[in-house]
Amino acid sequence: MDASERRPYHSPRRVGPAFRTGTASDTVRPVPVHVISHPVAQELLTHLRDTRTPSPLFRQYAQRLSVLIATEAMRDLPTEAVVVDTPLGPANGVKVSASVIVVPVLRAGLGMLDAVLSVVPHARVGHIGLQRDETTAVASQYYAKFPAGLDASLVVLVDPMLATGGSAVASLQLLASRGAQRMRLLCIVAAPEGIQEVEAHFPDVEIYTPAIDSHLNAHKFIVPGLGDFGDRLYGTM
Numbered sequence: 540m541d542a543s544e545r546r547p548y549h550s551p552r553r554v555g556p557a558f559r560t561g562t563a564s565d566t567v568r569p570v571p572v573h574v575i576s577h578p579v580a581q582e583l584l585t586h587l588r589d590t591r592t593p594s595p596l597f598r599q600y601a602q603r604l605s606v607l608i609a610t611e612a613m614r615d616l617p618t619e620a621v622v623v624d625t626p627l628g629p630a631n632g633v634k635v636s637a638s639v640i641v642v643p644v645l646r647a648g649l650g651m652l653d654a655v656l657s658v659v660p661h662a663r664v665g666h667i668g669l670q671r672d673e674t675t676a677v678a679s680q681y682y683a684k685f686p687a688g689l690d691a692s693l694v695v696l697v698d699p700m701l702a703t704g705g706s707a708v709a710s711l712q713l714l715a716s717r718g719a720q721r722m723r724l725l726c727i728v729a730a731p732e733g734i735q736e737v738e739a740h741f742p743d744v745e746i747y748t749p750a751i752d753s754h755l756n757a758h759k760f761i762v763p764g765l766g767d768f769g770d771r772l773y774g775t776m
């Protein structure tokens with residue numbers, strides 16, 4: 540089946556404590572944040588935080604962690620029944636039948652892209668280029684290109700550091716303006732400020748992250764965070 544022939548994605552609506560994946564306290568209103576608490580994910584995140592981790596290893600850890608995040612984010616993908624032949628006879632199986640579009644926010648999002656594609660190889664890829672002003676932390680768009688069919692796909696936005704939420708919200712707004720209806724956000728570290736900003740604008744967008752950190756500092760960096768993700772990924776410190 541060609542990617543463009545896959546069925547439109549309709550996300551199931553979930554409420555209640557199960558809405559979170561291993562997480563902090565329950566709230567009155569379900570918070571669409573899935574915290575990936577798997578010990579392997581938490582160890583990988585610890586390596587990413589560590590200033591002693593050099594770029595080549597940072598890339599590897601980011602990849603491995605992104606596979607775990609993406610796997611959780613794709614947990615409810617619809618499937619269709621198929622039958623295959625094992626050496627001993629026919630066996631019932633499934634095939635993922637949803638259309639998925641992955642959209643990394645350049646440049647840091649590229650550090651998660653291949654990992655997400657390893658989980659959903661049939662996915663198509665769009666790109667958003669956002670430049671963060673270092674003094675104001677305001678994001679401005681310099682590039683955007685998407686495959687057709689945003690409206691009928693699960694759109695997976697990949698942005699490793701959810702800090703102020705400015706770039707995530709700008710990206711989600713752009714995707715929504717191009718027709719995207721079902722969107723998820725995958726990140727490596729989230730700040731409470733960023734989660735609130737996404738929730739305020741897109742209450743239906745579920746966020747997948749292994750960590751909700753303490754706060755933002757005066758320069759809008761996540762504390763404790765891991766520093767500048769793109770710089771650590773590409774060695775541009």
Ligand code: URA
Nearest residue numbers: 700702760761767768
């Ligand atoms: N972007 C990063 O790379 N790190 C932060 O802490 C915040 C934004």
